[in-house]
Amino acid sequence: MISLAGRDILHSWGKFVFTGIGLGLLIGVTLSMAGIYRGMVDDAQVMLDNTGADLWVVQQGTQGPYAEPSSLYDDTYRSLLDMPGVLHAANVTYLIMQVGHSGHDISTMVVGILSGGPGQPGQPRYLVAGRHITRSHYEAVADITSGFQLGERIRIRRNLYTVVGLSKRTVSYNGDPMVFIPIKDAQEAQFLKDNDALIQQRRRNAENPDFNRPGTGDLLAAVNASQSANTYVNAVLVKLKPETVPEDVAEPMRHWKRLQVYTRTQMESILVDKVIAKSARQIALFLVILAIVSAAIVAFIIYTLTLGKIREIAVLKLIGTKNRTIAGMIMQQSIALGIIGFVVGKIIATFWVPIFPKYVLLEPLDSVAGFFAVLVICMLASLVAIRMALKVDPAEAIGG
């Protein structure tokens, strides 16, 4: 027995391949959309992973530092270091800022980290170029998606920073590139006002008789200095000793130190369920719609292809082809179409993914699931078409 499906494909191979490519584009788009969704969730998770932290210590009563602002005194970490189970505790600040670059601004998340100690929580875990920060001021490590080059000087608030290292996959939950700078500079950037505001503040202080008493000349200077100093950070990242249960350390911290403490799972839930929830749901919904539409189109294409063969099917039926054979031909064709479509779709998705501005994560399991989904849809669609085909009255081949 020859393969009727194969012969048909060979005969109108152009149409077949063309249709396959069309299906492939549709499938590629759907796979990419799934990748976009996963990339979004991955951005949030990778941000948490990159901190290397087991616990996030933030201001009491807040869900910071990502979902809400949080301020802690920068010497809070010292009291945390003493607690049992704590291996490292490091201050960290986060601030979403526009950073000047080549004449325009790009949105970044500026992270203040301790310089000079690789491996502290908060620092980038691996670099793709350059080195880690060694000086306590005016150096930066930037994520590669920022477009900054090694050696470039970027402006953050009132200072210029030299980019000394580049990292990868260090992005905020929004997909914005991170820029790591020494924490003292970050504190200044976050809390120090611009010059005009400072001048206004000094003027107001000078006019205030409480601060500007005669005979206490130093008082005014001290007040000005204290108002422009910053001793706050946004969070303390804590790394625990191996085999410590996070909640065992977190609970005493919450109770005795009057701080809010989140474990990794809690932080992830805050990020995913609150911060990126709306965007993620938006994309998830679109993904579902896209998948349904793609399925419908695939089904429609298979159906239409079969419609075009009604005459041949009638003849085949009439001359005595088994229903099973006809059904097999249609099913084989639709599965072949599905396979070609999937292969094209996967290739296209892999090649156009790098041009997306945010991270797109094509999970292999998604591809496998997609493959089977495509096969199932093709089979189901062909079943509908087969039912139609088999209802064809062979008598139609004979004149009415």
Add this chain to the structure above:
Amino acid sequence: MKRWPLQGRTLALLTVIVPLLVLFIYVALRSGPLAPVAVTVETVETKSITPALFGIGSVEARYTYKIGPTVAGRVQQLHVHVGDQVKAGQVLAEMAPVDLDDHVRSQESTFKRAGAAVREAKARQVYAQTQAHRYQQLFIVRATSEEIVTAKQQELQIAEAVLSAAHEDVTRARSDWEALVAQRSNLHLIAPVNGVVTMRDTDPGTTIVTGQTVVEMIDPKSLWINVRFDQISAAGLAAGLPARIVLRSRNGQTLSGRVLRVEPKADAVTEEMLAKVVFDTQLESLPPVGELAEVTVDLPSLPAAPVIPNAAIHRENDRMGVWQVMNGDLRFTQVKLGASDLDGRIQVNEGLKNGDQVVVYSEKALTTRSRIHVAEHIPGVSQ
């Protein structure tokens, strides 16, 4: 007999299908978890490094003189402006004397009066002395009574006492007078040393209290930089070390200096150590006090040891180490680190030796199960 009747068509289809399959297999192997991670590798070399410390500070004057009056009063006149060079002893400003001049004159008169009182007392004493002597003589010839002689003796003693008192009065009046004169000259505000006026906070006519500064001046030769170093990375900071100074307004120009002293008191709040750094040579144009400067202190070179870039260091759980490539396999080697320099090179005390290959940059985070492929540079990083 196997027929392949449709040569042309089959060929055409194959030219489409086969590349498609090849691409697909390529895609499957090169992306996703099956794909090897691109890494760059460096060989550990034994080198000597020159660690350095980096801190920022501000230009300050070693000695700042805040010149003001010792009594409350009104500023009468200011002779200098900010930026003026002054000599030691130069009068910078004058306070209003108010009634002080009158007080001085009054006291002078009192002094002179006391002098006159002394002369009067002296006259009396001389007279009393003469009288006493005369009556003594008379007593000897029994021309007078003993009672009168005794009275005249007593008058002499009284007159001598009054003279003594008058002398003391003069001394007292002179001291009072001199005190007022001294106060009067205190109303001149005088530069204690040669220097430059840096602040002129009040203008003539302003009333100021004791201790308030009228004019501030510094000795420009005594400029130094108050530098703060992060305590974590300040090991080895000591007096005498050479320093390179870059003033904020003179970017690109490196000045040489040295560490004068390390402050015995560090800043516990900001966790910084403080040090004073001076310029080696007097600067032509003085930087303004308060200007920021970046200071790099060079520590002595260390003997050669295996050195790795700091990008190679990772922390897995609680161990510090590197990813070492041995025979194409990846393994995490724990290391003990030594000193580092500001260019990111760190000495390895334990764990690696000369010639070992370590992973420096990688596309993704590495695990022991990662498959790697060594490249010149990470794809996507422009050179």
Add this chain to the structure above:
Amino acid sequence: MSGKGIHIEGLKKRYGDGDTAVHALKGVDMQVAPGEVVGLVGPSGSGKSTLLKCLGAVIDPSSGRMVLGDEVIYDGGWKVRDLRALRRDKIGFVFQAPYLIPFLDVTDNVALLPMLAGMPNDEARAKALELLTALDVQHRARAMPSQLSGGEQQRVAIARGLVNRPPVILADEPTAPLDSERAMAVIRILNDMARQFETAVIVVTHDEKIIPTFKRIYHIRDGVTHEEAGEGRGFY
């Protein structure tokens, strides 16, 4: 293979029920001997298509008896379980239009039937080639149907109908689209094949050009047939 031809007795077909029922066949009798080619003539609506469909095991008759070859296929009800196999093995169809499968070449179009019956591909193709040769289109064995002329396609269709050596061939207006020369050629082929393979052939037609060639003609009107002798011009 030869058999006893076609034997139809009292065939009735009724569409619908009650008052609106349509009696397409009201009792049809037909005999066709092996090797014989008879014509079936009648106006449209006379039931000739219905008769063919019954005979072709495409629709169910209401009552009657049909014998094909030496097998009773219908007697008040279908006596054959697999109608498809019946169509495939026992009945050869020739239509107005060739209805060749466009994506199979000529040989495979003809060889398809035996392949469907389970014959190995090489054998089926050899058989097909035999018939193509008999019909003088073997030089087009590898061509696709779209590359053939109308007449060639029709011959291939006939070859397909004959490839299983069915005892019966049902031809439905096989010459309608053809000119007289080609029509004659088709009828000649049918007669030759009928004689060569001892097949009983019924040709439904209203083509004036070929009606004179039949020795026997069945007229069908209002669901009933009656036999008539034809002119029998031509081929015997």
